[in-house]
Amino acid sequence: MPARPAWSGTSRRLIVSFVLVLLVPAIAVVWLGVRLIEQDRALAVRQLRERRDSAADRLIAGFEQTLSATERRLASTDALPVHPDDDAVVLRVRPASIAAFPKDNLLYVPALPLDASDAADAFASGETLEFVAKDYRASADAYRGLTASSSPSIRAGALLRLARASRKANRMDEALRAYEELSRMTDVRLSGLPADLVGRRAKCALLEEVGRAEDLTQEARALHADLMAARWTLDRGTFAAYIDQARRWAGNVPPIDTDREALSQAAAWIWQQWNDTPGTFKSASRRAARFGKINMTILAQPVGDGVDVLVAGPRFGQREWFETPRAIADARGLRVALADEGGQSADMERRAAAATRLPWDLYIGSADAAADLDEIGARRTLILTGLTLLVSIVGAGAYFILRAMSREFAVAQLQSDFVAAVSHEFRTPLTSLRQFTDLLSGNPDLPAAKRATFYEAQSRATERLRRLVESLLDFGRMEAGARPYRLEPRPAGPLVRSIVEDFQRDAAPAGFTIDLTIHDAGAEIAVDTEAFTRALWNLLDNAIKYSGSSRLVTVALDVEDARVVVRVRDKGLGIPRSEHERIFEKFVRGEASRAHRISGTGIGLAMVRHIVAAFGGSVAVESAPGQGSTFSIVLPVSST
Numbered sequence: 001m002p003a004r005p006a007w008s009g010t011s012r013r014l015i016v017s018f019v020l021v022l023l024v025p026a027i028a029v030v031w032l033g034v035r036l037i038e039q040d041r042a043l044a045v046r047q048l049r050e051r052r053d054s055a056a057d058r059l060i061a062g063f064e065q066t067l068s069a070t071e072r073r074l075a076s077t078d079a080l081p082v083h084p085d086d087d088a089v090v091l092r093v094r095p096a097s098i099a100a101f102p103k104d105n106l107l108y109v110p111a112l113p114l115d116a117s118d119a120a121d122a123f124a125s126g127e128t129l130e131f132v133a134k135d136y137r138a139s140a141d142a143y144r145g146l147t148a149s150s151s152p153s154i155r156a157g158a159l160l161r162l163a164r165a166s167r168k169a170n171r172m173d174e175a176l177r178a179y180e181e182l183s184r185m186t187d188v189r190l191s192g193l194p195a196d197l198v199g200r201r202a203k204c205a206l207l208e209e210v211g212r213a214e215d216l217t218q219e220a221r222a223l224h225a226d227l228m229a230a231r232w233t234l235d236r237g238t239f240a241a242y243i244d245q246a247r248r249w250a251g252n253v254p255p256i257d258t259d260r261e262a263l264s265q266a267a268a269w270i271w272q273q274w275n276d277t278p279g280t281f282k283s284a285s286r287r288a289a290r291f292g293k294i295n296m297t298i299l300a301q302p303v304g305d306g307v308d309v310l311v312a313g314p315r316f317g318q319r320e321w322f323e324t325p326r327a328i329a330d331a332r333g334l335r336v337a338l339a340d341e342g343g344q345s346a347d348m349e350r351r352a353a354a355a356t357r358l359p360w361d362l363y364i365g366s367a368d369a370a371a372d373l374d375e376i377g378a379r380r381t382l383i384l385t386g387l388t389l390l391v392s393i394v395g396a397g398a399y400f401i402l403r404a405m406s407r408e409f410a411v412a413q414l415q416s417d418f419v420a421a422v423s424h425e426f427r428t429p430l431t432s433l434r435q436f437t438d439l440l441s442g443n444p445d446l447p448a449a450k451r452a453t454f455y456e457a458q459s460r461a462t463e464r465l466r467r468l469v470e471s472l473l474d475f476g477r478m479e480a481g482a483r484p485y486r487l488e489p490r491p492a493g494p495l496v497r498s499i500v501e502d503f504q505r506d507a508a509p510a511g512f513t514i515d516l517t518i519h520d521a522g523a524e525i526a527v528d529t530e531a532f533t534r535a536l537w538n539l540l541d542n543a544i545k546y547s548g549s550s551r552l553v554t555v556a557l558d559v560e561d562a563r564v565v566v567r568v569r570d571k572g573l574g575i576p577r578s579e580h581e582r583i584f585e586k587f588v589r590g591e592a593s594r595a596h597r598i599s600g601t602g603i604g605l606a607m608v609r610h611i612v613a614a615f616g617g618s619v620a621v622e623s624a625p626g627q628g629s630t631f632s633i634v635l636p637v638s639s640t
């Protein structure tokens with residue numbers, strides 16, 4: 001393993017700039033993507049709002065049309081927009097009068113028509129008898145005479161008084177008859193009240209007085225029903241008093257019609273406004289107001305010195321104004337709610353009455369707001385997916401390029417280490433060659449024994465150089481795939497023995513003993529002798545190089561399961577587990593080599609693996625730091 005990290009100096013700068021070049025555009029793309037999503041959303045929301053606004057405008061125009069149509073019909077007498085059963089009424093308000101159409105749609109009116117006189121003078125003599133003389137019979141006779149009068153109002157007044165005097169005279173039957181007759185008199189008013197109403201009420205009171213409960217209930221129910229059907233034009237106070245009384249007598253009767261009650265209240269309010277605040281109905285106007293529990297729409301159209309007013313409840317509004325525009329709204333995917341109706345939600349837009357000139361505040365929104373947002377969401381997901389994909393591709397690309405770069409740097413580093421190591425390997429034998437050559441040439445008188453030793457040393461250095469050069473050339477050829485192997489079957493025992501013995505000679509001067517054990521000398525292996533020698537030599541060379549203080553190396557040859565196993569064992573430094581795989585890679589040197597400054601090139605084991613693989617075998621290591629190492633070459637036994 002090289003001492004320096006794989007990337008340093010220039011390479012680190014290169015990697016940093018590479019990362020920057022990739023990272024900056026990637027960040028820019030992500031930023032742009034996020035901005036794109038934001039803008040897309042904003043745009044979509046704006047488009048939605050614009051779509052909604054323009055649809056809302058058309059809708060409001062629709063409302064405007066239906067309202068104007070109603071307003072035009074307000075003035076006409078024959079094409080009144082209101083039907084008898086509607087929760088609406090048209091009021092024609094004039095300086096001193098107010099009239100309702102249809103009349104029955106109001107329970108009571110705000111103002112009564114001016115009353116004709118009762119011709120009270122006619123009853124003066126009867127009344128004197130009744131109140132001054134307290135002669136009830138005589139006064140009854142006086143009144144009875146007047147019941148035949150040709151004037152309906154005198155007749156009505158006479159009947160009322162006759163009944164009263166008869167009651168006082170305790171002539172209940174006559175009183176009852178008089179009231180009954182009075183009840184049949186329509187179109188006559190007594191002190192401003194319809195004569196028949198006065199008669200019927202008085203009859204009920206009399207029935208109560210005489211204790212005719214059943215007749216009273218029946219009579220009171222009929223009176224109540226007629227009051228509710230607005231049979232008479234009454235003002236509010238009269239109506240309230242009469243209806244309360246009738247309800248008390250009648251007992252169990254249906255509740256008062258709230259629609260008509262509200263309409264009547266509205267009419268009363270309008271009449272009051274007309275009189276108290278004359279400016280209110282000077283110009284055409286539209287408004288909404290609440291009467292009782294009912295929201296009413298009020299349309300006013302000035303005519304001459306008066307004003308025509310339509311008061312309309314929700315049912316009328318729904319039929320006349322909302323149905324069509326709402327159908328249009330539905331078709332356009334809009335939802336409309338009147339402010340008073342409720343049903344509006346936060347995502348709806350308020351269109352105030354003041355701005356639209358409609359009587360109501362409207363809320364307009366999308367019928368399906370969730371779907372609109374879904375559409376935006378879908379686009380967003382698409383953009384996000386695209387972005388994620390892009391970033392992933394850039395990331396993956398960057399990862400692979402970085403990995404390739406780091407490998408290249410590592411290899412470059414290993415190669416430069418290798419060149420340094422090779423130079424170093426050369427330097428040692430060259431130096432000794434040079435020294436011995438100098439010694440020999442500089443000392444012609446050296447004793448023969450000494451010369452022989454020097455020559456021997458020169459020869460060893462030369463041999464070492466030769467082996468080194470051969471080894472490098474071989475490695476080069478292997479790398480280029482140009483190293484041919486000529487496999488020949490050879491008996492493994494003698495071959496291993498001869499290599500070990502050669503090596504023993506080389507190693508002996510350094511004090512090493514190579515202990516060889518051959519268990520099966522006869523087994524044959526198919527090998528290229530020269531290459532096999534180099535492989536085994538490399539293992540032996542390593543064994544003594546990394547022996548530390550130990551001086552014993554053992555070599556054992558066994559045949560196991562039709563395989564020849566050659567084990568080279570030392571008792572040296574050992575190899576940590578983490579390096580067991582990597583030391584077989586070219587140029588890779590172990591921790592021990594650096595720690596103990598043991599020279600080498602890092603190609604020895606790579607060559608061993610290459611050679612053994614070419615013979616169909618394998619090489620393995622068993623080792624632990626401080627425990628020594630065992631390298632095993634395993635080759636198939638040759639079949640021939």
Ligand code: ADP
Pocket residue numbers: 001538542543546547570572573574575583584588589590591592593599600601602603604605606628629
């Ligand atoms: P070199 O010996 O030139 O460094 P090799 O390829 O022969 O290269 O060996 C690779 C590495 O394996 C060595 O650097 C060393 O760390 C480790 N190694 C090889 N053989 C042994 C051994 N017998 N004992 C301890 N370490 C060894």
